[in-house]
Amino acid sequence: MSQEIRTVVVIGCGVIGMSWTVLFLSRGLKVIITDPAEDAQARFEKYLSDTWPSLPAGFSKECADNYEFVEDVVPRLAEADFVQENGPERVNWKQGLFETLDMYTRKGVVIASSSSGLPSSAFIGRCQHDPSRILVGHPFNPPHLIPLVEVVPHPGSSQTTIDTTLAFYKSLGKRPIHLHQEIPGFVANRLQAAINNEVYSLVSRGIVSAADLDAAVTSGPGLRWALTGPIITNALGGGGGSEGFDNRIDRLGPAIRSWEDDILSHRFDWSQESLYSLQKQVRSYLQTVDWERTMSERESVLLELLGAKWNTTTMV
Amino acid sequence: MSQEIRTVVVIGCGVIGMSWTVLFLSRGLKVIITDPAEDAQARFEKYLSDTWPSLPAGFSKECADNYEFVEDVVPRLAEADFVQENGPERVNWKQGLFETLDMYTRKGVVIASSSSGLPSSAFIGRCQHDPSRILVGHPFNPPHLIPLVEVVPHPGSSQTTIDTTLAFYKSLGKRPIHLHQEIPGFVANRLQAAINNEVYSLVSRGIVSAADLDAAVTSGPGLRWALTGPIITNALGGGGGSEGFDNRIDRLGPAIRSWEDDILSHRFDWSQESLYSLQKQVRSYLQTVDWERTMSERESVLLELLGAKWNTTTMV
Structure with a gap:
């Protein structure tokens, strides 16, 4: 349950990991961070002090120092209530990492990958403990400002994992969307x-x-x-209301299809x-x-x- | 030249014509309006009083009554410095209308059609005077709020017509874009x-x-x-600067193409x-x-x- 998440482990503190960390801190969470780059901590400290003063409405500014950089995260994984992984998009590397994360985190703790390309089914193969608590939580950059996060389970992710992840991201003020299937490029x-x-x-x-x-x-x-998104925008173009979308399709369908044909015949x-x-x-x-x-x-x-x-x- | 445009004739005062008229009035122009609907003037008066109090920054609120509805516009066309046409999207109807507009407006006065579908080459065939001052000025609804207007000349539109139209729309605070070719659906x-x-x-x-x-x-x-539009957004995703776009294409090109292939194989x-x-x-x-x-x-x-x-x- 999301209300029990107090400590997040952040794996990889590059552009995406830094921004996730700022978000977690500003929501009162404790963050344990690991990153192999020698200057990772110094770089994060600069990012934090640049970002913190202009955090949007609704963010707490009292908890900026509730984080810890660790060289070896393995002995600290038992403390994690949630893991957000932001490593390189290499299958072999992620397979080994997720084997470790799965081995040393507590039962039921969700492990979410920020992966934008690889679906999680590509890197859970060596997990011996419980791959059903693994999925993708792909943010839109930068995650501390842009609400969208794409929650993409693999076919074996459990419903509890999906529900916990959606609820946790929502509790941070984000707008998670739930993909029912792993597709290239997500949405x-x-x-x-x-x-x-x-x-x-x-x-x-x-x-x-x-x-x-x-x-x-x-x-x-x-x-x-x-x-307003494309669907509501379409419906408002058709006069609004629950029939607005159908009205637009009835009225403009043939024109839209002729544009689509011309687009298709001139594809880049x-x-x-x-x-x-x-x-x-x-x-x-x-x-x-x-x-x-x-x-x-x-x-x-x-x-x-x-x-x-x-x-x-x-x-x- | 746009600085000489003082009087605009608006043909057709439905949803689009009403909003164009509000824009023209709030920029200090005189507007002569014609519309065959019996309740057109009453409907416009309600629209004007609903819209006027919330006009965006930069709009003048002193000239709300500088308009005139006329039943027969022909004897008034000589007063037009610019014509914005917003009639139904029917070829025959527009052909007859543009023949009349071309016959009775002064030499060099631009006649712009709000047409979203028909290119102007489809309805200038009966113009005997000067079809080179005719083009499309297609707004994004509602024109008094949304800056975009697509300026689409036909192959015979003169450069002066294009330049005058772009300058006039810019002087109203709009953001005209110039299409170099008539294509289905415009941009x-x-x-x-x-x-x-x-x-x-x-x-x-x-x-x-x-x-x-x-x-x-x-x-x-x-x-x-x-x-930021798609090009600048792409370039910022590639680190910004004049090489940012190229960097993104180099780095993500193969991934983007694989997404495109999957999109294509699942087209609606x-x-x-x-x-x-x-x-x-x-x-x-x-x-x-x-x-x-x-x-x-x-x-x-x-x-x-x-x-x-x-x-x-x-x-x-």
């Missing part, structure tokens, strides 16, 4: 790949400039997608020629970007947006 | 179709619930797409069975939605988001 990366293929096609074909393509999203449908094909044209146009656009300002403004507007959504009852 | 509807096909596939296959699918966007990539096929499964799951999700609250919260958070972006230097 968020697939949706991004679906849109990006058409983005690459339109830019490489010279239909619009790269700058106009970005603006087409941030000044148009992107504004909607931050607030990843040929050298297409890549050359795409990358050439993108590079000249990116040279005009003020990166420092873009990153700092993105973070500050994101915090305002999250704050505004936080104050509603319907948005996640 | 925004194609990008939505690209993502929606995968959305429909994932939900109809039972990979995730419809509610989780929406959350996957609004709590994840949708938050990014409101702030619009069969009766797929539609049945999709619509069944969507309907039961939509029955849980509080529509009134969703719409009012979407509008208020959208205004906060637009206000926050308005205060930055890099975002559009």
